[in-house]
Amino acid sequence: MDGSRDNIGQVLQILPVQARKMVRETFDCLYGIQEIRLRAGRPLIIVYRGNEYFLGINSGLTHNIKKAYCISASEIREAMDYISSYSRYAFEEELRQGYITVQGGHRVGVAGKILWENGRVKNMSNISFLNIRVAHQAMGCSKEIIPYIMHNDSIYNTLLISPPRCGKTTLLRDMIRILSDGDGHRRGFTVGVVDERSELGACYKGCPQNDLGCRSDILDGCPKAEGMMMLVRSMAPEIIAVDEIGSNKDASAASYVMNCGIRVIATVHGIDMGDIRNKPVLGSLVKEQAFQRYILLEAGQTGKISQIFDERGSVIYKHDYNVSRDKSTDGVKSA
Incomplete structure (x- = not known):
């Protein structure tokens, strides 16, 4: 898997x-x-x-x-x-x-x-x-998302919204890989990755331990705002990916990148669209419709997509997870 x-x-x-x-x-x-x-x-x-x-x-x-x-x-x-x-x-x-x-x-x-x-x-x-x-790379976990973020020969600016421990970083990592590699139906993109906490590429002694695709360039351990600006100047990316934007500097840098014609995929901690609109840092970007796709992960369901919204906040995808959660511990010894 x-x-x-x-x-x-x-x-x-x-x-x-x-x-x-x-x-x-x-x-x-x-x-x-x-x-x-x-x-x-x-x-x-x-x-x-x-x-x-x-x-x-x-x-x-x-x-x-x-x-x-x-x-x-x-x-x-x-x-x-x-x-x-x-x-x-x-x-x-x-x-x-x-x-x-x-x-x-x-x-x-x-x-x-x-x-x-x-x-x-x-x-x-x-x-x-x-x-x-523990680093988990779930290959293919984002395949169902990709069609929703594609736009002509590019992608929509996309924000992944998730409570902690719900798999947003794992999902972002796989999106980067798929977009970078491309497939028989779509070309690959040059992706610049700002990996401030070494969670996306998980570089060890300079070498990424995770597969982020053949067209990805990684700034490891670099603050997000500074890294986005560096990538624009030096690596000519078509897409820039960052995990957990949260400061005013992050939001300003993301806005600058978008205004340069470069697409952005980012993640943020949040519960729902209302929560994101009320965040001081991101509220203005939502109001300006800077992001055209919002992907909301289901609380308590690791890596599961709940809803996808467009720039107006209209639901374009919804999944029903009203099923009992699997809490099995098969293959695990009880104390």
């Missing part, structure tokens, strides 16, 4: 040895794991197929905190040694950003004591909290 089946095993290699052993005992198949959260002195939490569980004391998954396996401070240090290949100094720049991207494209968020100097983060010490976000 996607390449993450092959590289998800790499996530285990950065877990503390005891936790690694227990996760292996719990899952027959690791594919459904989305996040693993480690907090010193607190239970290890796994987000699996959209649901949150504690890892049990004797392996298995549980909702009972009294039966949960707690992570020690020494295990956090052990995990950091694996994550940084025993050389935290080499990752100081990434630590200042609050995360490290490891082989396979998986992103590890870190939190601890911030060392502040001259108005900026100098370093981070006493790291006690880790959030391992």
Whole structure:
């Protein structure tokens, strides 16, 4: 189904040895794991197929905190040694950003004591909290969307709207790949990708771990507003893709790009069209009909499209998800 089946095993290699052993005992198949959260002195939490569980004391998954396996401070240090290949100094720049991207494209968020100097983060010490976000590339998950955003020999400016953890980044990643590669029915586009948090291309030592297509150029670790302007000047993109626009600078840069005749695909956190209209940053772009397509993801349904709207806010696609949600944990041991 996607390449993450092959590289998800790499996530285990950065877990503390005891936790690694227990996760292996719990899952027959690791594919459904989305996040693993480690907090010193607190239970290890796994987000699996959209649901949150504690890892049990004797392996298995549980909702009972009294039966949960707690992570020690020494295990956090052990995990950091694996994550940084025993050389935290080499990752100081990434630590200042609050995360490290490891082989396979998986992103590890870190939190601890911030060392502040001259108005900026100098370093981070006493790291006690880790959030391992497993990279999933769901090939073909955006195929049904593509016809709705095509316009003549180009695409409509498109905004993906989604609550957290509903798959908007995964969807955007696949849209970039399909538009970049093209197929027998449509040509491929030159796509510039501003990957501020290394989640789209998931570059590791400069090489993207995810497939973003043969005509995509990636600015890795670059702030969105600055990156959009750089791509316009240097890479002659036909489309620019960014994840999670939210600041006034982001919106202004997106507007500038559109006015240059370059199409934009972006994502934003939101619940519905009303929510987006009321956001101070995006409200003006909605009012100006800067985006001609709005794709709303279904809350609680990872990667599922609820509705697609045009620039006037009229519904042009609607899917009925009034079905019981699959919460099965087949192939998973219970605590």
